[in-house]
Amino acid sequence: MHTRRKVVGVVAQALEDGGSDVALAISETSRQRRRRKSGRQAGSKSHAIRLWLLILPFVILAVLFCYLPLFGWVYAFFDYQPPIPLSESEFVGLQWFKMMVQNPAQLQTIGQVLMNTFAMSGLNILTSFFPLIFAIALNEIRAKWFKNLVQTLTTLPNFISWVLVYAVAFAMFSSTGMVNELLQNMNVISEPIKFLDSDSLTWLKMLLWGIWKGLGWGSILYLAGISGIDQELYEAAQVDGANRFQQIIHVTVPQLMPTYFVLLMLSVSNFLNNGMDQYFVFQNAFNMQHIQVLDLYVYNVGMGNNSLSLATAISMLKSLVSVGLLVVVNWMSKRTRGESIV
Amino acid sequence: MKSRASRSTAPVMRRSRGEEVYNVFNILFFIAFAFVCVYPFYYLIVNSISDNAASAAGDVNWWPAGIHWENYKQVFALDGLTTAAFISLARTVIGTALTVIASAFLGYMFTQKKMWHRAFWYRFIVVTMYFNAGLIPMFITMKNLGLTNNFWVYVLPAIVQPFNIILVKTFVESIPDSLQEAAQMDGAGTLTVFRKIVLPMCTPILATVAIFSAVGQWNSFQDTLIYMTDSKLYSLQYLLYTYINQANALAASVKASSGTAMNMAALATQQTPTSIRMTVSVIVVLPILFVYPFFQRFFVKGMMLGAVKG
Known part of the structure; x- marks a missing residue:
């Protein structure tokens, strides 16, 4: 109890009095430290181990939930039918991997799935500059309260789950939803439009939901970037006769490019990882x-x-390709900018 | 320190006509987009407290009509809802507390240069950020660990978060060494230094970690979907999902048999599937709506820190 108070006392004083007194406090006790050090020399190994033992429980958690599941990849080489344990399952080697490319029906499905994945990720990358423009445009508005309000309101959707996004979509766009009711009451349409229960423009709809959810949030980083740009750059541009638009093109955008580049690279490395929440909640027959x-x-x-084994085989390939992409993107970033992104 | 006023507060220059037009469109765009972001939530709230018949007829778009709280009373009387709310609350509180403590502790411990092979163990934890065994191997592992249909599957895998650990570690490294040393001189052990010095100083960064993990826990949906079959362990998010889909099926079956099937009658007497869905949606979103405005600065700060690191 007593030592504890003393520790706090020393720290509080160090905080109050600033650096020089800290140095004093240290020099006062340096003799003490030397004494302790020599005494500890023999026990330093056990001290090191003791420190490690403190983090061991967390290391075990990481092993259980991050490393151990990797061994689940062996299921990709067996014909695993859930109630039967792995030890009694048949070893099938690369059968599942061969099936993906040899079975025409399977190949067609996988082709379509890959196309969807590429389309969604591709559209996301193509629209990745939206937050940048959003931030620049918002920054052009003078009223500070307006900027803050817009920022608060537009980042809100980022913090709700995809299930709630779907609940919102259902309330707005289902056949009894707000939009259909409104259009019918105004006699614009006689039959409800099937926004959700149809396959028209699915990719575009998914992109738009993604933008609705993420645009405001994505722009925050750029807004902070803009406020960090040196004002002298703008003053210099003004002296050179640049108007507002030219200042944006020649000062703001180049200054934000490094940030944009890093985010772009990250989304390239996540090309295969769309996540499933969004697509799961919106999927239907x-x-x-x-x-x-x-x-x-x-x-x-x-x-x-x-089909646990087939699914494992697919996700195993996906994981390997993703790690490969990350390595490639990181290498490219190092080559072009001299900086790694991870 | 040089003032870094944002551009818009810079001295006003005379604006050309083109710029004025641009400005008007700009403001209109942001008003429209902000409206689109917020109106759906307003719509849900207003409809959940309005007269159900008026709501079903699509008459409630702006102002509530015939305000009543029957929907909420009925929904809370539903079997699963109170349990699910409790589960969601419990996982948010317990999960957040544990990951905050773990992040703080590990972030601090990995600054302890004397630890046995510190660099190796740090990398051992951090590298888990970059790979993922995949959904099915994860499911099989959890099953083998006896964590399916077990509340702790919500909490345990989320405790060690490399990203948060990096954040805290960077923060601790920015605290002058002399503080820790001074305390150690006075005989404080590693854990005492952690509790008495590091923890109090890390509060701002830990608040950010807490907010992010709390929102993550509250919003999480996939783990219920994959690991839970016992409806007593459903989270609110998952329950909402099942309600939406039941309403979907109901609408289809009502259409098919032209109104003879009322198999959802058990849910409520006057409540329509729509009213129930909207009411549950509001219950699920309300905590976020309440918490968000107060903690926005933490969210923003978390994003910045992440960007510096990422």
């Missing part, structure tokens, strides 16, 4: 063909059809 991305497909095959 109608839009199945165009909404099934890799992550969702793995779920549907594994948990829906109970």
